[in-house]
Amino acid sequence: MSVLTGRVLDPTSPGWEGARHNFRAAVDYSRLVPKNVVFCQHKHDVRNAVTWARENGVPLRARSGRHSYEAFSLVQDGVIIDVSEMDEITVDAKAGTARIGAGVFCLDLHEQLYDVGLTIPAASGASVGIAGLTLGGGFGVVSRKYGLACDNVLGVELVDACGELVYANAEQNADLYWACRGGGGGNFGIVTAFDFRVHPVGMVAVCNITWQWSDFIAVADTFQHWAPSAPDDLSTFLRFAVGDAPGAGTITLFGQLTPDSPQELAGFSALLAPMLGAAPPTGISVQMMPYSYAAAMFAGVDPKNPQWMIHPHNDTQYFKSTSAVAYEPFPKAALELLKAQLELAPVQTGWDTNEPSMVQLLAGGGAPGRVPVDGTAVPHRDAVCVVQYDAYWTDPADQPVAEKWIEGVRTSMLPYARNAYVNYVDLQIENYLEAYYVSNLPRLIEVKGRVDPDNVFNFPQSVPTMLPDKPA
Ligand SMILES: Cc1cc2nc3c(=O)[nH]c(=O)nc-3n(C[C@H](O)[C@H](O)[C@H](O)COP(=O)(O)OP(=O)(O)OC[C@H]3O[C@@H](n4cnc5c(N)ncnc54)[C@H](O)[C@@H]3O)c2cc1C
Numbered sequence: 001m002s003v004l005t006g007r008v009l010d011p012t013s014p015g016w017e018g019a020r021h022n023f024r025a026a027v028d029y030s031r032l033v034p035k036n037v038v039f040c041q042h043k044h045d046v047r048n049a050v051t052w053a054r055e056n057g058v059p060l061r062a063r064s065g066r067h068s069y070e071a072f073s074l075v076q077d078g079v080i081i082d083v084s085e086m087d088e089i090t091v092d093a094k095a096g097t098a099r100i101g102a103g104v105f106c107l108d109l110h111e112q113l114y115d116v117g118l119t120i121p122a123a124s125g126a127s128v129g130i131a132g133l134t135l136g137g138g139f140g141v142v143s144r145k146y147g148l149a150c151d152n153v154l155g156v157e158l159v160d161a162c163g164e165l166v167y168a169n170a171e172q173n174a175d176l177y178w179a180c181r182g183g184g185g186g187n188f189g190i191v192t193a194f195d196f197r198v199h200p201v202g203m204v205a206v207c208n209i210t211w212q213w214s215d216f217i218a219v220a221d222t223f224q225h226w227a228p229s230a231p232d233d234l235s236t237f238l239r240f241a242v243g244d245a246p247g248a249g250t251i252t253l254f255g256q257l258t259p260d261s262p263q264e265l266a267g268f269s270a271l272l273a274p275m276l277g278a279a280p281p282t283g284i285s286v287q288m289m290p291y292s293y294a295a296a297m298f299a300g301v302d303p304k305n306p307q308w309m310i311h312p313h314n315d316t317q318y319f320k321s322t323s324a325v326a327y328e329p330f331p332k333a334a335l336e337l338l339k340a341q342l343e344l345a346p347v348q349t350g351w352d353t354n355e356p357s358m359v360q361l362l363a364g365g366g367a368p369g370r371v372p373v374d375g376t377a378v379p380h381r382d383a384v385c386v387v388q389y390d391a392y393w394t395d396p397a398d399q400p401v402a403e404k405w406i407e408g409v410r411t412s413m414l415p416y417a418r419n420a421y422v423n424y425v426d427l428q429i430e431n432y433l434e435a436y437y438v439s440n441l442p443r444l445i446e447v448k449g450r451v452d453p454d455n456v457f458n459f460p461q462s463v464p465t466m467l468p469d470k471p472a
Contacts, residue, residue: 002052002163006045007085009037019082022066022074023127026318026399032074039082043157043165043192049081050190051163054456061459062190064103065129069321070425072186072459073132081190083131091116091198097154098198102131102191106140110295119201119291121146126299134194135185136423137378139386141256141298142201144235144366150181150376151368152197158189161456165192179447182378184422184436187444187463188451201291205257205268206298208285213249215279216240216339217332220361222278223253224329227363228384233259234271235366240338241358242345249342249356256294319355320391320403322410323424324417325380326361334416341409346402349395357402359409360388379438380419387417388424425461432461 009019011033019037021029035058040046053060059078066073066084074080084103089112091098098118100109107126113119121140123133130149138149146152155169156177166189168177179188211219223238230236236255243249253275257268265288276284289297330338338359345357364383373381380386391406393399407428420429422436429435437444448455449465 002048002055004036004038004052004079005048006041007039009039010035020074020080022063022068022071024067024069024071024319026320026396027071027074029071029074032071032076034075034078034080037080037082039085041085043086043159046081046083046086046159046190046192047163047165049079050159050161050456053079053081054161054163059458060456062131062186062457063129064131064185065105065125065127065133067125067128067132068185068425070427070460072425072461075459083190083192084129086192089113091118093118093198096198098196100130100194100196102129102193104130106130106133107295107299107301111292113198114201114290114292114295117200117202118198119146120152120196120198121149123149124295124298126296126301130194131191132185133423135180135183135187135191137182137376137421138423139362139368141235141294142199142258143368144230144363145232145258146199147367147371148182148376148378150378151371152199153177153181153194154197155195156180156191157193157195158191160189161452161454169195175443175447176451179377179444179451181376182422182440183444183447183463184377184425186459187448187457189457201258203262203265203288204259204291204294205265205286205288206294207253207255207257207268207272207287208283209253209272209275209281210283211251211279212282213243213247213251216251217335218279219251219253219275220330220335220338221332222274223361223363224326224384226274227361228365228369230271230363230365232366233257233264235363237360237362239358239360240342241356242342243356244347246343254298256298258291318393318396318399320399320406321424322389322406322426322428323421324387324389324410324413325383325419325421326385326387326417327382329384330416334413337412337416338409341412344405344408345391346398346405348393348402349398355390355392357391357393357406360390361385362388373439374443377437377440377444379440380421386421387413427460433463433467436461437463
């Protein structure tokens with residue numbers, strides 16, 4: 001019989017409550033009380049946990065950075081196999097590769113790789129885990145230049161449903177390698193480490209440009225025709241944040257230029273010219289800084305309150321986020337609809353201390369757009385932009401109205417932006433398998449049926465071993 005090894009916690013252990021909670025505060029944690037949380041330090045701890053769970057008929061979940069929007073990395077009466085202490089990074093600069101432990105958090109990753117002048121495309125969220133991020137695709141501010149996180153994976157080491165350590169790359173277990181690049185976290189095994197291709201990085205330029213709300217249509221329309229075809233060095237996203245009254249919202253363009261040489265930084269303003277001409281900006285900030293400073297800035301790290309550095313999961317937040325993909329530019333009617341929907345946002349209690357609710361357009365194109373739709377499991381390669389819908393609140397009493405509103409925004413925009421990004425899991429999405437995986441779904445089911453026929457790695461919205469029969 002197997003035993004659990006590593007740092008094994010149960011409800012009597014000190015630190016139990018902190019260990020069993022995830023990032024998102026708006027989750028009913030009273031329905032997600034595990035039997036054990038195992039903080040694995042070595043791959044054999046992961047193997048032991050999978051084998052122990054199977055021998056004892058206990059459900060299991062993998063966990064890395066705890067950012068699953070629907071807390072799919074937690075399970076009632078099960079074992080949480082947490083890899084966050086497997087956070088070693090080993091760089092082979094000569095080969096241009098790095099072995100990255102499955103538990104590394106993204107800001108730590110940006111900072112540690114930058115120390116040796118390197119990077120990979122990874123999330124802007126500080127404590128997003130590299131495993132959840134990469135298994136679902138993963139975009140960051142250098143994605144238009146270097147691709148999605150998963151596009152840079154050369155190989156994946158994981159523990160399979162039998163508790164065996166396997167390696168998947170283009171030569172061995174090629175189908176599993178394909179599925180692990182966009183097929184979604186938690187579906188095919190528990191990743192212990194990734195081998196990544198790394199890229200040189202140095203100084204970057206970042207911008208923050210604002211406009212008044214009344215320029216919504218002109219700014220949005222210019223953005224959607226400009227940003228997806230901008231040079232690969234430039235990644236941008238446009239944020240529409242609601243205000244405390246209709247018409248009081250703010251529009252902000254965030255961007256980063258990541259050039260091959262510092263001499264090219266001076267060209268940033270010229271690249272921004274179409275946006276500056278869309279409507280008169282109310283504020284323009286363009287700064288040059290080392291890449292790691294920009295990563296911390298995009299992660300929203302407050303240098304005066306770096307509490308998350310002591311306990312990264314203290315940065316809990318009440319929010320509901322969801323997504324869709326726009327494959328063509330929005331017609332004017334769609335932009336008008338989006339503006340009107342944002343103006344219907346519920347008034348937020350204590351809104352001056354909270355993040356405002358918002359919709360963000362994340363520019364497509366660039367390197368991710370050049371990967372064939374079936375080249376990895378990520379299907380949304382031809383996106384003009386990924387649309388991110390975010391409702392925030394502080395008073396738990398505001399949750400139902402905030403969630404209903406943001407779901408209304410998403411569904412009203414479905415004629416113009418459809419499907420969804422699997423890293424923004426959302427239990428409200430009907431036909432979620434088709435929405436997340438589109439034409440790659442049949443192959444994912446086929447791989448799942450082969451590598452995990454007993455469906456050990458299951459959770460709400462997991463890839464099934466076969467599709468349920470549709471009613472005639
Ligand atoms: C504040 C914030 C910022 C974000 N920023 C970005 C961004 O910039 N770009 C972007 O693309 N996405 C972003 N996301 C979305 C993020 O990519 C997903 O939430 C992702 O699934 C988080 O992974 P995790 O490891 O942190 O979460 P977890 O909750 O630990 O895991 C997420 C899923 O992956 C599975 N999983 C975790 N570890 C493993 C493992 N070792 N092996 C197999 N499966 C595993 C879990 O079981 C779960 O299903 C952000 C999310 C938040 C909340």
